[in-house]
Amino acid sequence: MNYNEILKIGENVLKKSKIQNPYLDTQLILSKVINRKREHLLLNTNEKLTNNDIIKFKNYLLRRQKKEPIAYILGFKYFWKYKFLTNKSVLIPRPDTELIVEESLNYLPSDKSKNILDVGTGSGCIVISLLKDRPKCVATAIDISIKAINVAKTNAKLHQLENKINFINIDIDKYKSSNYDLIISNPPYISDVDLNRLDDDIKFHEPKLALSGGFDGFRNIKKVIIKSRKLLKINGKLILEIGHKQKNLSIKNLRENGFYINKISKDFSGKDRCIVSTKL
Numbered sequence: 312m313n314y315n316e317i318l319k320i321g322e323n324v325l326k327k328s329k330i331q332n333p334y335l336d337t338q339l340i341l342s343k344v345i346n347r348k349r350e351h352l353l354l355n356t357n358e359k360l361t362n363n364d365i366i367k368f369k370n371y372l373l374r375r376q377k378k379e380p381i382a383y384i385l386g387f388k389y390f391w392k393y394k395f396l397t398n399k400s401v402l403i404p405r406p407d408t409e410l411i412v413e414e415s416l417n418y419l420p421s422d423k424s425k426n427i428l429d430v431g432t433g434s435g436c437i438v439i440s441l442l443k444d445r446p447k448c449v450a451t452a453i454d455i456s457i458k459a460i461n462v463a464k465t466n467a468k469l470h471q472l473e474n475k476i477n478f479i480n481i482d483i484d485k486y487k488s489s490n491y492d493l494i495i496s497n498p499p500y501i502s503d504v505d506l507n508r509l510d511d512d513i514k515f516h517e518p519k520l521a522l523s524g525g526f527d528g529f530r531n532i533k534k535v536i537i538k539s540r541k542l543l544k545i546n547g548k549l550i551l552e553i554g555h556k557q558k559n560l561s562i563k564n565l566r567e568n569g570f571y572i573n574k575i576s577k578d579f580s581g582k583d584r585c586i587v588s589t590k591l
């Protein structure tokens with residue numbers, strides 16, 4: 312069987328299973344199997360596959376048919392300007408979360424060393440992107456999931472930042488070290504009702520610990536705000552990702568805890584997604 316033939320079969324199988332981007336996903340799977348870029352497939356459509364490659368292809372295709380996200384099958388995802396290893400222990404980095412990186416860079420001059428805390432680091436995508444672009448800074452990254460911490464540590468090594476980021480497996484409730492210039496967090500903020508409405512790809516494959524924000528989705532945002540009050544320096548910044556219906560409650564909680572609201576930025580679909588605030 313050649314590339315062209317197997318791509319057609321794969322696309323049809325994924326189409327029948329109502330997978331969103333059947334052609335693209337089939338190409339990505341085939342490029343993983345043969346360990347070459349997608350361009351190579353498209354320029355060499357008559358090249359033959361080995362039996363071993365066909366078996367591998369079928370296995371990956373079956374996983375995608377069962378709605379496993381393509382980033383878990385491929386084992387990586389691009390975020391900001393960098394590539395991050397991803398597996399089912401961590402949330403897949405989302406383009407919306409790049410807003411935290413964009414906003415944070417405004418408060419991190421490239422010639423200064425600032426001390427950053429990342430709460431709920433997951434794959435480490437936010438903190439690693441920041442330190443790649445601001446090499447003078449140092450950071451601590453915490454997560455309640457030891458499996459997530461292990462993925463984040465591997466990503467830090469891949470980006471030669473293992474000596475710049477201190478990874479700690481701890482619940483934000485128990486974390487005490489203070490004096491940070493900047494706290495960043497994309498906490499789990501999906502409400503119980505919305506959790507059930509998510510696409511199967513997310514609902515059945517991404518870690519619940521990384522998604523669930525309790526009954527109203529606000530439990531973790533509130534924890535991070537209250538804790539940040541204690542952990543930040545005066546004039547330190549808190550940059551938070553929020554659910555698009557959580558703007559007003561977040562502003563109220565931030566103000567009640569002594570924060571000034573600097574900015575609320577919208578995501579690619581025009582929804583309120585990121586709040587920048589300052590500890591007064």
Ligand SMILES: C[S@@+](CC[C@H](N)C(=O)[O-])C[C@H]1O[C@@H](n2cnc3c(N)ncnc32)[C@H](O)[C@@H]1O
Binds near residue numbers: 520
């Ligand atoms: C929405 S994910 C964000 C992951 C990553 N920062 C990103 O933006 O892709 C939230 C992360 O917070 C972690 N988490 C959940 N509850 C926590 C808690 N109480 N203390 C520390 N981390 C927590 C989860 O394990 C998960 O990795």
